[in-house]
Each structure stands twice: as C-alpha cells, then as structure tokens.
Amino acid sequence: xxxxxxxxxxxxxxxxxxxxxxxxxxxxxxxxxxxxxxxxxxxxxxxxxxxxxxxxxxxxxxxxxxxxxxxxxxxxxxxxxxxxxxxxxxxxxxxxxxxxxxxxxxxxxxxxxxxxxxxxxxxxxxxxxxxxxxxxxxxxxxxxxxxxxxxxxxxxxxxxxxxxxxxxxxxxxxxxxxxxxxxxxxxxxxxxxxxxxxxxxxxxxxxxxxxxxxxxxxxxxxxxxxxxxxxxxxxxxxxxxxxxxxxxxxxxxxxxxxxxxxxxxxxxxxxxxxxxxxxxxxxxxxxxxxxxxxxxxxxxxxxxxxxxxxxxxxxxxxxxxxxxxxxxxxxxxxxxxxxxxxxxxxxxxxxxxxxxxxxxxxxxxxxxxxxxxxxxxxxxxxxxxxxxxxxxxxxxxxxxxxxxxxxxxxxxxxxxxxxxxxxxxxxxxxxxxxxxxxxxxxxxxxxxxxxxxxxxxxxxxxxxxxxxxxxxxxxxx
Numbered sequence: 001x002x003x004x005x006x007x008x009x010x011x012x013x014x015x016x017x018x019x020x021x022x023x024x025x026x027x028x029x030x031x032x033x034x035x036x037x038x039x040x041x042x043x044x045x046x047x048x049x050x051x052x053x054x055x056x057x058x059x060x061x062x063x064x065x066x067x068x069x070x071x072x073x074x075x076x077x078x079x080x081x082x083x084x085x086x087x088x089x090x091x092x093x094x095x096x097x098x099x100x101x102x103x104x105x106x107x108x109x110x111x112x113x114x115x116x117x118x119x120x121x122x123x124x125x126x127x128x129x130x131x132x133x134x135x136x137x138x139x140x141x142x143x144x145x146x147x148x149x150x151x152x153x154x155x156x157x158x159x160x161x162x163x164x165x166x167x168x169x170x171x172x173x174x175x176x177x178x179x180x181x182x183x184x185x186x187x188x189x190x191x192x193x194x195x196x197x198x199x200x201x202x203x204x205x206x207x208x209x210x211x212x213x214x215x216x217x218x219x220x221x222x223x224x225x226x227x228x229x230x231x232x233x234x235x236x237x238x239x240x241x242x243x244x245x246x247x248x249x250x251x252x253x254x255x256x257x258x259x260x261x262x263x264x265x266x267x268x269x270x271x272x273x274x275x276x277x278x279x280x281x282x283x284x285x286x287x288x289x290x291x292x293x294x295x296x297x298x299x300x301x302x303x304x305x306x307x308x309x310x311x312x313x314x315x316x317x318x319x320x321x322x323x324x325x326x327x328x329x330x331x332x333x334x335x336x337x338x339x340x341x342x343x344x345x346x347x348x349x350x351x352x353x354x355x356x357x358x359x360x361x362x363x364x365x366x367x368x369x370x371x372x373x374x375x376x377x378x379x380x381x382x383x384x385x386x387x388x389x390x391x392x393x394x395x396x397x398x399x400x401x402x403x404x405x406x407x408x409x410x411x412x413x414x415x416x417x418x419x420x421x422x423x424x425x426x427x428x429x430x431x432x433x434x435x436x437x438x439x440x441x442x443x444x445x446x447x448x449x450x451x452x453x454x455x456x457x458x459x460x461x462x463x464x465x466x467x468x469x470x471x472x473x474x475x476x477x
Contacts, residue, residue, distance in 0.1 A: 021441065021444055022437070022441045022444075025437045025440055025441060026437055028433050028436075028437065029430060029433055029434060029437070032426055032429055032430045032433065033430070035426055036423060036426050036427070036430070038321070039419050039422055039423050039426070040423070041321035042321045042322060042325070042419055043416055043419050043420065043423075044321065045302045045320070045321035045322045046322070046327075046412050046415060046416050046419075047416075048298055048302065049298060049299070049302060049322070049328060049331070049412065050405075050406050050412050052294060052295045052298040052299075053295060053331070053402050053405055053406050053412075054406055055291050055294065055295070056288075056291040056292055056294070056295045056402060057398075057399055057402045057403060057406065058291070059284075059287050059288040059290075059291035059292075060288060060291075060395050060398050060399045060402065061395075061399055062284045062287070062288070063284055063285065063288055063385045063386070063394075063395035064385070064386060064393075064395045064396055064399055065386075066382050066386045066389060067086075067087040068280060068281050068284055068382075069281045069374070069378045069379075069381055069382035069385075069386075070087035070276075070378065070382070071087060071276070071277040071278070071279075071280045071281065072085040072086065072087060072089045072091070072257065072274055072275070072276065072277055073085070073274075073275050073276070073277035074089075074258070074272060074273065074274055074275075075272070075273045075275065076096065076270060076271065076272040076273070077266075077270045077271075078263075079263065079264060080096075080098055080262070080263055080264050080265075080266050080270055081096060081098060081260050081261060081262050081263055081270070081272075082260070082261045082263065083258060083259065083260050083261070083272060084258075084259040084261075085257055085258050085259075085274055086257045087257065088256050088257030089255070089256065089257030089258050089274045090255070090256070090257070090274065091274055091275060091276060092274060093271055093272065093273050093274075094239060094240045094255075094271070094272040094273075094274070095238075095239075095240055095241070095269045095270070095271065095272075096237065096238070096239055096240075096260070096266070096269065096270045096271075096272050097237060097238040097266050097268075097269045097270070098235075098236075098237045098262050098264065098265045098266045098270075099236040099237060099238065099265060099266075100233060100234070100235060100236040100237075100265060101233075101235055101249055101262055101263075101264070101265060102194035102195050102233060102234055102235035102246060102247060102248055102249045102262075103194055103230060103231065103232060103233050104190055104191045104192070104193065104194050104198065104230065104232060105190065105191045105198065105199040105200050105228070105230060105231065105232030106188055106189070106190040106191075106228070106229045106230035107188070107189055107200055107203070107216055107226045107227060107228050107229060108178070108186045108187065108188045108189075108226060108227060108229045109149070109186050109187045109188075109213055109214060109225070109226050110186070110213070110225070110226075110227075111180055111181060111184035111185065111186055112149055112184065112185050112186070112187075112213075113183055113184060113185075114148075114185070115148060115149040115150045115177050115185040116148045116149075116150050117148055118144070118145065118146075118147040118148050118151075119147045119148060119149070119209065119210055119213050120142070120144060120147030120205075120207045120209055120210040121144075121207050121208070121209040121210070122144055123144060123207060124143060124144055125141060125142070125143060125144075126141075126142050126144075126147070126205055126206055126207035126210060127139055127140065127141050127142070127205065127206055128140045128142065128152070128155075128156075128203065128204070128205045128210075128214065129202075129203070129204050129205070130156075130173055130189070130200060130202075130203050131200075131201045131202045131203075132172070132191065132197070132198060132199065132200060132201055133196060133197050133198065133199040133200075133201050133218075133232075134197040134198065136161070136172065138156075138159055138161060138171045138172075138173055139159075140152075140155045140156055140159045141155075142155055142207075147207070147210055149177055149185055149186075149187045150177060152175065152187060152214070153175035153176060153177050153187055154175075156171070156173055156174070156175040156189065157174060157175055159171050159173070171192075172191055172192045172193050172198065173189060173190070173191060173192065173200075174189075174190050174191075174192050175187060175188065175189050175190070176188050176190070187214070188229065189203070189226075190230070191232065193247070193248075194232070194233075194234075194235075194247060194248055194249065195232065195233075195234050195235075195246075195247025195248065196232050196233060196234050196247070197247055198232060198247065199218065199232035200216065200218065200232075201217075201218050202216060202217050202218065203215060203216040203226065204216075211225075212225055213225055214226060234246060234247055235247075235248065235249050235251070235262055237251075237260075237262065238269075239254055239255070239260075249261055249262040249263075250262075258274065260272075276375070276378065278371070278374040278375055278378065281374055281378070281381070282370060282371065282374060285353075285355070285365070285370065286365060289355060289363045289364075289365055292335075292362075292363050293362045293363060296361055296362055299328065299332055300320075301320055302320040302321060302322040302323075302325075302328060303320045303322055303323045303324075303325070303328065304318060304319060304320040304323065305319055305320070305323055306318040306319055325415075327411055327412070327415045330411070331405050331411065331412075334401055334405075335398060335401065335402070336361075338394060338397045338398050338401065339357065339394070343383070343384055343387060343392065343393060343394060344383075344387070344392070345380055345383035345384055345387075346377065346380035346383070347373065347377075347380045347381060347383070347384040348384070350363075350384075350394070352373070352384075353369065353370055353373040353374075353381055353384065354366035354367070354368070354369030354370040354372075354373065355370070
C-alpha cells in the first residue's frame with residue numbers, strides 16, 4: 001500500500017528507486033543460492049552414483065556363486081521323460097528304458113439311475129471307511145440325507161484325515177460322478193497319488209444297504225460291489241542297466257543331481273545326455289561387464305569437464321556436479337585396482353578369459369576367448385571370480401568393496417550427510433540475509449516516505465511564498 005503512494009508528494013518516482021535498491025540488495029543472496037544449487041546437484045549426483053553402484057553390485061553378486069560355473073544341461077527324448085539337473089550331476093550319457101508308468105487306483109460303483117437318490121437305510125448316521133494298502137484310513141460320516149452318489153462324492157472330497165499329532169490334512173482320496181449312460185451314473189473313487197502302496201484296499205460301511213453299493217475288497221474282487229477301473233501300479237524303469245521301481249513318475253535324485261519325470265513307456269533304450277551349460281555363466285559375465293560400463297558412463301557424466309567460455313568468468317553448465325570430487329575418484333580407483341591385481345589360480349586376470357579394458361576405461365569382451373575359457377576350464381574361471389568363496393576372487397572383492405561404499409554408513413552416505421549439513425547451514429544463512437535485506441528495504445521505504453513528505457511540504461511553502469511575493473509586487477504598482 002505504501003509502495004503505491006510513494007512519490008505522490010514529491011513527484012519523484014521513488015517506487016522505481018526503491019525497486020532498484022531492493023534488486024541491488026538481493027544480489028547478496030546470489031552467492032548463497034549458487035552454493036545451494038551446487039550442493040543439491042552434488043547430492044543428486046551421489047544418488048545417481050549409488051544407484052549405478054547398486055546395479056553393478058547386483059550383477060557382481062551373481063558371479064559370487066561358484067555353482068554358476070558348473071551349470072548343467074540335459075538332453076533326451078521329451079516324448080518319454082523330462083529331466084531336471086543341477087551342478088552336482090556328472091557329465092556323461094545315460095541309457096534310460098521306461099517299462100511302466102506309475103498309475104492311480106480307481107474303482108467304480110454299478111450304474112445308478114439317479115445320482116441324487118438316497119441309497120442308505122433310515123439310520124440317522126453312518127460311516128464309510130476307505131483303507132489303503134499303506135494302512136492309511138479315511139472315515140467319512142454321513143447323515144441319512146447324505147447317501148446319494150452326489151452326497152457321497154462331496155463328502156469324500158471334503159473329508160479330512162486326522163494325523164497322529166492331532167492336526168488335519170486333505171485326504172488322498174477323490175471322488176467323481178460319471179454319467180455312463182443316458183439315465184445312469186457311477187461313483188468313481190480314485191487315489192490322488194500313484195503307486196501300489198496308494199491302492200484302495202477296501203471300502204465298507206456300517207450301513208448294510210449302502211454297503212451293497214459301495215462295498216469293495218481288493219482280495220475278493222469278484223464278490224465286491226465296486227469294480228476296479230484303473231489298477232494301481234509303480235513306475236518301473238532301467239537307468240544305465242539298474243532296475244528302478246518308484247511309486248511316483250517323478251524320481252528325485254535318480255542319480256546325484258538328476259530328477260527324472262516319466263511320461264510314456266519306451267520300446268527301445270533312450271539316451272540322456274548331461275552336458276555343461278556355460279550359457280548361464282557367459283550371460284552373467286556379459287551382464288556384469290555391461291553393468292560396469294554403465295557405472296563408468298555414470299561416472300563420466302558426473303565428472304564431465306567443459307572449459308569456461310571465452311571472456312566469461314562462469315564455468316560451463318555442462319560440467320558434472322562431482323567433477324574433482326575425491327570420494328568419487330577413490331571409489332573408481334578402488335574398483336579398478338581390484339581388476340589390476342592378480343588373483344591366485346590358473347587364470348589370474350580378466351584378460352585371460354577375454355575381458356579387457358579399453359583406452360576409455362570400459363570393459364570389452366572377446367566372446368570366442370570367453371567361450372573357450374568356459375568350455376575348456378570352467379574351474380579356473382570360477383576360481384578367478386569366486387576365489388576362496390568369501391574374501392578372494394574378483395567377484396567377492398568387488399562386491400565387498402562396493403557394499404562398503406553403498407551401505408547406510410558407507411562412503412557415499414557419509415559424503416551426502418556432510419552435504420546436507422552444509423545445505424542446512426546455507427538455508428539458515430539465506431534466511432538471515434533475506435531478513436536483513438527486507439529490513440534494509442523497509443528502512444529505505446520509511447526514509448523515502450519522510451523525504452516525500454518533506455519535499456511536498458517544501459513545495460507547498462515555496463508556492464505560498466511565491467504567491468505572497470507576487471501579491472506584494474502588485475500592491476506597489
């Protein structure tokens with residue numbers, strides 16, 4: 001409001017003068033804002049550096065695992081079996097013959113005209129007991145309104161087995177209603193698991209009427225009311241001349257490091273080849289090199305230097321925020337020193353496996369040399385990266401070193417903490433200087449207001465005297 005009336009009394013544009021004085025005063029803030037901008041840029045730069053180091057460390061971590069260099073691949077006839085292998089599998093060929101697949105046991109009732117008609121007696125409750133060859137029993141309790149094929153199937157599917165420790169688990173039995181004709185239905189009860197020991201040994205009920213429909217005894221199949229529709233049997237195969245029997249079609253550790261899942265019987269022996277899989281190690285090394293080069297690209301952008309423009313005292317805005325920073329320089333040199341240091345083992349440096357550093361500081365890969373090193377001496381490549389599995393080896397040393405940089409109390413966070421402390425001091429200094437400027441401008445405003453009043457008063461007096469002098473002069477005429 002005061003600004004709007006300044007100069008009215010004097011006729012001088014005191015608002016403009018005050019505005020210019022305020023602009024001059026605010027130049028006192030320029031060095032502070034310049035420092036704030038530079039420090040914020042450094043904090044952001046350290047954030048980018050930390051992200052790049054974290055990505056590099058993630059790629060490095062993969063190379064710490066010795067088993068990566070002993071990956072295995074398997075090749076066989078997928079029509080008959082599939083295999084899963086790990087690094088413990090021996091490299092060789094095996095002969096596999098599948099003589100018999102493991103199957104589940106299934107039995108079925110005779111055809112019933114209505115799946116929803118109750119088939120039991122009038123007793124309020126009854127129990128169906130299903131016993132398997134392994135001795136496991138399932139007891140299913142039914143009310144008098146739950147004796148239809150549909151109700152029995154639902155009860156079996158929802159039944160729980162009480163374990164020895166008092167806990168319950170789902171039973172190994174399943175039931176389904178099969179429509180076997182236009183007006184006929186059959187209850188089919190099946191063991192969920194394969195193998196002879198999972199076979200249904202007997203089914204009985206204390207409801208004699210219902211028992212005549214669902215009764216079964218595997219020792220008396222001819223007199224049983226339910227009939228066998230699928231036989232329980234174990235899988236049988238020959239693995240390199242050794243006969244193997246399994247309740248499941250998936251045989252774990254058929255040999256160390258090899259699981260095999262049978263799919264169909266064979267007419268002739270099938271070959272299973274276990275070979276070295278160097279592709280995973282090669283891919284991991286390539287990703288590691290790419291991550292290192294990305295780290296170098298980040299460092300280059302953060303330390304980029306552009307000479308100041310001619311006849312200018314200002315540095316180029318293209319300069320990196322961490323140019324000349326000792327923390328970044330120490331980090332970069334620490335990582336490179338690990339590459340330069342020889343490791344114990346047949347391969348002591350990266351160049352021996354085809355990984356070299358160019359004149360720009362980036363890593364390059366000779367793929368043929370790397371493939372050859374992995375295929376001919378994966379042990380030596382593993383030792384180069386993993387060393388003793390803890391502290392030695394390029395991957396372990398780099399990972400431990402970089403982890404120290406990026407940990408919560410590491411070098412980067414320490415540098416960032418110091419910068420944030422300086423930034424807080426600058427914020428406080430900015431506030432102090434800004435308050436001082438506001439006080440100075442306000443003092444100017446008060447002085448200008450007084451000057452405006454004084455000049456206005458002098459003008460009024462001048463006008464009065466001039467009028468009086470003119471009147472006196474007129475009176476003398």
